[in-house]
Amino acid sequence: MHATPAAAVTRALRQHRHRRDALVQILRAVQEHTGWLPRPVLAQVAQGLGLTPAVVEGVASFYRFFHLQPVGRYHLLWSDHITDRMRGSRALAQALCARLELAPGQVRADALASVGTTSCTGLADQGPALLVNQHQVLTRMDGERVRQLADLVLGQVPVPDWPAEWMQVDDNIQRADVLLGSPPLRGEALQATVGRGAQATLDALEASRLRGRGGAGFATARKWALCRAAPLAAGATRVVVCNADEGEPGTFKDRVLLQRQADTVFEGMTVAARLLGARQGLMYLRGEYRFLLASLQAVLARRRARGLLGRHILGCAGFDFDIAIHVGAGAYVCGEESALIESLEGKRGTPRIRPPFPVEQGYLGQPTIVNNVETFCAAARIAQHGDAWWSARGTQHSSGTRLHSVSGDCARPGIYEYPLGVSVAQVLHDCGAHATQAVQVGGPSGTCIAAPEFDRRLCFEDLPTAGAFTVFDRSRDMFEVAHSFARFFAHESCGFCTPCRVGTQLVLRRMDKLAAGLGSVWDRAELDGLDALMQGTTHCGLGASSTRALRDTLQRFGPAYARRLRQHSFVPGFDLDAELESARRATGRDDAHAHLEQHE
Ligand SMILES: Cc1cc2nc3c(=O)[nH]c(=O)nc-3n(C[C@H](O)[C@H](O)[C@H](O)COP(=O)(O)O)c2cc1C
Numbered sequence: 001m002h003a004t005p006a007a008a009v010t011r012a013l014r015q016h017r018h019r020r021d022a023l024v025q026i027l028r029a030v031q032e033h034t035g036w037l038p039r040p041v042l043a044q045v046a047q048g049l050g051l052t053p054a055v056v057e058g059v060a061s062f063y064r065f066f067h068l069q070p071v072g073r074y075h076l077l078w079s080d081h082i083t084d085r086m087r088g089s090r091a092l093a094q095a096l097c098a099r100l101e102l103a104p105g106q107v108r109a110d111a112l113a114s115v116g117t118t119s120c121t122g123l124a125d126q127g128p129a130l131l132v133n134q135h136q137v138l139t140r141m142d143g144e145r146v147r148q149l150a151d152l153v154l155g156q157v158p159v160p161d162w163p164a165e166w167m168q169v170d171d172n173i174q175r176a177d178v179l180l181g182s183p184p185l186r187g188e189a190l191q192a193t194v195g196r197g198a199q200a201t202l203d204a205l206e207a208s209r210l211r212g213r214g215g216a217g218f219a220t221a222r223k224w225a226l227c228r229a230a231p232l233a234a235g236a237t238r239v240v241v242c243n244a245d246e247g248e249p250g251t252f253k254d255r256v257l258l259q260r261q262a263d264t265v266f267e268g269m270t271v272a273a274r275l276l277g278a279r280q281g282l283m284y285l286r287g288e289y290r291f292l293l294a295s296l297q298a299v300l301a302r303r304r305a306r307g308l309l310g311r312h313i314l315g316c317a318g319f320d321f322d323i324a325i326h327v328g329a330g331a332y333v334c335g336e337e338s339a340l341i342e343s344l345e346g347k348r349g350t351p352r353i354r355p356p357f358p359v360e361q362g363y364l365g366q367p368t369i370v371n372n373v374e375t376f377c378a379a380a381r382i383a384q385h386g387d388a389w390w391s392a393r394g395t396q397h398s399s400g401t402r403l404h405s406v407s408g409d410c411a412r413p414g415i416y417e418y419p420l421g422v423s424v425a426q427v428l429h430d431c432g433a434h435a436t437q438a439v440q441v442g443g444p445s446g447t448c449i450a451a452p453e454f455d456r457r458l459c460f461e462d463l464p465t466a467g468a469f470t471v472f473d474r475s476r477d478m479f480e481v482a483h484s485f486a487r488f489f490a491h492e493s494c495g496f497c498t499p500c501r502v503g504t505q506l507v508l509r510r511m512d513k514l515a516a517g518l519g520s521v522w523d524r525a526e527l528d529g530l531d532a533l534m535q536g537t538t539h540c541g542l543g544a545s546s547t548r549a550l551r552d553t554l555q556r557f558g559p560a561y562a563r564r565l566r567q568h569s570f571v572p573g574f575d576l577d578a579e580l581e582s583a584r585r586a587t588g589r590d591d592a593h594a595h596l597e598q599h600e
């Protein structure tokens with residue numbers, strides 16, 4: 001039987017011991033019962049936490065997956081990444097809306113269903129993908145599945161009874177090396193760490209030259225050493241955070257590591273805890289990966305039972321450490337480490353002003369390391385095998401292997417693990433790409449390269465990457481690719497700083513204008529100006545990287561823009577006279593003087 005909204009709130013508050021920093025988790029738990037978050041529910045949560053309703057509403061309104069208005073009992077969100085679109089997601093979404101007799105973004109009159117879009121769901125190798133009630137994913141949607149899906153919804157069939165093969169999420173591991181090709185770690189790296197000692201293991205990590213896999217490439221040993229050296233207040237602990245937000249569109253490598261190597265990820269976090277003397281671990285799992293939660297919890301439970309988590313780990317007195325999983329609620333910016341910490345503390349995911357850096361004052365003011373899923377896997381393997389084993393792979397400045405999430409126009413999309421330094425051409429050959437026009441390396445915030453550059457190498461000293469490798473063949477319109485990325489950034493800007501909040505919208509509007517055939521050379525100059533303006537003026541990396549694809553495609557695929565700059569003189573981006581129509585109606589005027597264009 002379903003709990004009443006009030007009972008659901010009471011239970012969620014009790015489950016999280018009325019902790020204010022659990023607000024996001026409390027809202028998630030409540031919404032799983034209530035479907036959306038009506039004002040009285042938010043007020044009850046506020047009262048239970050001793051917060052004002054405005055604070056709770058401010059947090060709820062920040063996250064895409066919290067609904068302050070009703071949604072359908074079946075809430076269906078199409079993944080709206082460029083690779084989903086390339087596989088026809090737009091037409092499929094329209095077909096679904098038609099069959100369910102509703103408009104996109106609206107709730108059916110009987111509240112049965114609503115259909116919308118969301119950013120990439122981390123399934124670019126098996127799209128078009130659909131997220132159901134922010135809980136379950138459906139992969140490889142096609143016309144037939146859409147027809148059947150509509151019938152299941154109209155027949156009110158419960159989601160767990162839908163065809164299991166629709167919910168199948170394949171690993172698609174196409175090339176494995178030392179990270180994916182080895183069995184998951186169940187204490188081996190921890191044993192080695194305890195045997196070698198904390199300082200010697202930290203030294204090995206430094207000698208391995210491991211750099212973070214989340215994008216920025218910060219030296220892992222340095223980050224951990226800074227955290228270890230940070231002063232600790234009485235009663236506080238150092239904190240180990242795993243960034244499993246994986247929000248960069250086109251990236252899905254962390255999903256595969258969490259499916260295949262969850263033990264290794266948690267082992268890496270526990271190795272870090274041993275080196276730092278940390279007692280608390282947190283994994284920030286992106287909301288779109290909610291379907292992985294039960295299996296991850298099971299791995300944690302097994303590790304506790306084996307003495308690999310909890311008190312006196314491996315029988316070592318004082319080695320106490322445990323890990324909790326925090327599920328995100330749909331906000332790309334929460335992958336940025338300080339925004340992620342804000343979100344962990346139950347707040348809006350607004351990036352912090354630094355210094356202080358998280359290694360000094362992070363989660364609840366305590367020294368905190370935030371590392372990517374893959375970084376923890378690599379660190380665990382280094383603790384197990386030593387630095388020479390790791391640094392024998394890769395290049396001088398980029399040691400070891402790394403995972404690439406390959407998708408787009410290729411015969412074999414999936415995960416490819418290579419030593420760092422592999423050429424783009426090699427990856428294209430291995431994944432069966434033909435007539436390739438461009439590769440987007442590292443997702444929308446990364447680098448777009450054209451065919452003459454395919455001998456470039458994927459490593460920190462040439463083409464750094466956060467893990468996505470998206471292939472576009474010659475049939476693709478690179479303006480449309482950049483346009484879709486502009487839409488993504490305008491949607492994901494958190495709105496905290498003006499250059500990004502306004503700049504991403506202005507870029508999108510210009511690109512909409514070009515797409516509508518209203519562009520001229522003035523618009524091109526305006527786009528260049530916006531790109532220049534946003535460099536160095538935004539508060540965090542989201543704004544700074546939001547025009548990279550625009551810049552790269554303007555430089556490399558000029559004709560895709562040139563054919564849209566058809567107007568000889570400047571054309572306004574919108575019809576001001578038409579915009580004033582509602583004001584004219586309100587004032588009851590429709591004479592010539594009420595129009596901008598005066599007729600003689
Ligand atoms: C807008 C934005 C989104 C980010 N998203 C992620 C993410 O999803 N996963 C991730 O590991 N790092 C992400 N990062 C980078 C993190 O801020 C941080 O550098 C990283 O988690 C550090 O881990 P590493 O040292 O292991 O790379 C993002 C950064 C920015 C600016």
Ligand code: SF4
Nearest residue numbers: 494496497500540543
């Ligand atoms: S750059 Fe964008 S995402 Fe980052 S703080 Fe500013 S508005 Fe928010």
